[in-house]
Amino acid sequence: MRPGRIALWVLAALTAVYLVLPVFIVIPTSFSASSFLEFPPKEWSGRWYENFFTDPVWLDSALASLRVAVLVTLLSLVLGTAAALGMVRGRYRLRALVSGLVMAPVLVPYVIVGLAVYATFLELGLTQTTLGFVLVHTALAVPYVVITVSSSLVSFDRRLEQAAMSLGAGPVSTFARVTLPLIAPGLAGGAVFAFVTSFDEVVTGVFLSGPDLTTLPVQMWSGVRVQIDPTVAAVSTMLLLVTLAVFATAGLLRRRKS
């Protein structure tokens, strides 16, 4: 191997290590027997995993996060797909404006979104509610769905829809049997991003959480801030596995499609 290639390999390896380094810290830490975050652990134990599954505070926040993320995924798929259809296929004057508005939530800093939402939702009684979280997270997730579905729609051959119509399929049937199956990879990608966006979200979550409803990332945040609870490491490890599983499934589905 030429020296240039060796250098490239070393650089790539270092970058990879750098990117996954937190994982190498977090996973061993989660198996520590100590009551503090400790690395490397002196003694091994599964007590923090046990703590997670027995402590209602942790379980409730995990279930809340899961519930919110699933609802956000469904809602943002519907809204995002509709928006993508309108943005890709619509022929109207304010198309650029509509695109801008739809994409705005990812451009505005989350802190500002969180603050604005907090002020409004407090008055409406939507803080610490599933509905409140779903509404905010959906706004943050829709742009990702729009992006992935739009790219599927751009490459979609509209003559297939004309063919379906000429063969007797009405608009609903055409969409369900021809358009939707063919843009499904875009929807799957959007769903993964939407789920992760919601499940991972801390900033607006901090504003909206409280004793009635706290999402998992916010619980983890206070787990570190308020008391130093190694359960955080255990949760992190499990989240890592969940995320890996989601992406692996999406990847496998895509491979099977093509």
Next chain:
Amino acid sequence: MTGAVDVRAVTKRYPGSLALDEVSLHVAAGEFMTLLGSSGSGKSTLLNVVAGFTEPTSGSVLVDDADITGVPPHRRELGMVFQHYALFPHMNVFENVAFPLRRRKVRGAELRRRVGDALEVVELGALGERRPAQLSGGQQQRVALARAIVFQPRVLLMDEPLGALDKRLREQLQLEIKRLHRELGITFVFVTHDQEEALTMSDRVALLREGRIVQVGTPQELYETPASRYVAEFLGESNLLDEDGGLLLVRPQHLRIGPPDGPGLRAVVREVIYVGGGLRIEVERPGGQRLVARTTVRPEELPRPGDEVVAHWSEHDSVNVPA
């Protein structure tokens, strides 16, 4: 027989252009009608108006005397074949052909029988399990044909269906489409820019130019008695001669080249090309106009470029064309 199509004064205006200008056309039930024209002539727009994909600015479309102008495409019961096949890539051949039947609630044994029959008609009986991507272009177009006829539409619309195929395959499918037309007995409306294809396949041809129909008639009528210079030049090779303010058309196979001392138009031979079984002789008249003669008989003495000759023809082989 059913499937008569009536296009009445259809106009389609786009911002800044007129795609169809008061086009009227009657297609008889069971007829093979070809819409012929170069790109931008409006032939595809006209087909799309009949199919229901394009809404006319004014005018109406009738099938068997029923006005279908505002009827959405999926309720028109017209079969359609597209240039790039438009097969559903996520379904196998069987499901593609079954698609229109499933929309009509055909199920079970009858569904299988009818799909099987349609695939037999296009000679693809054994390929039901394949995906479109696993088929050749010709096979894909046959699947598209089977899918368009399986629900027994009254009219089959075809938008340059052979345009994406190579010459030999195209000629083979031309014959098959003709056979299909004979066997099904339904009305075919066929769009093409290829004049040879139009002449070989059609009962009648409508030649379009800039959103208007310039002539409708049998291939023979269009070829032998063109209504204008444009028609004469669009269909086949032609020699057009100015004569007392009118035009005289002599087709290359009727033009003869003789020795310079005979009667006829004086000209100089420019090119002599051997074309499979015959000769194509191009001569130039004093004013610079070129004339083409085709002959299958080898003349006793082969004219050579530069030779002085005369071009002549029998009176009954020439046609007056309105200027």
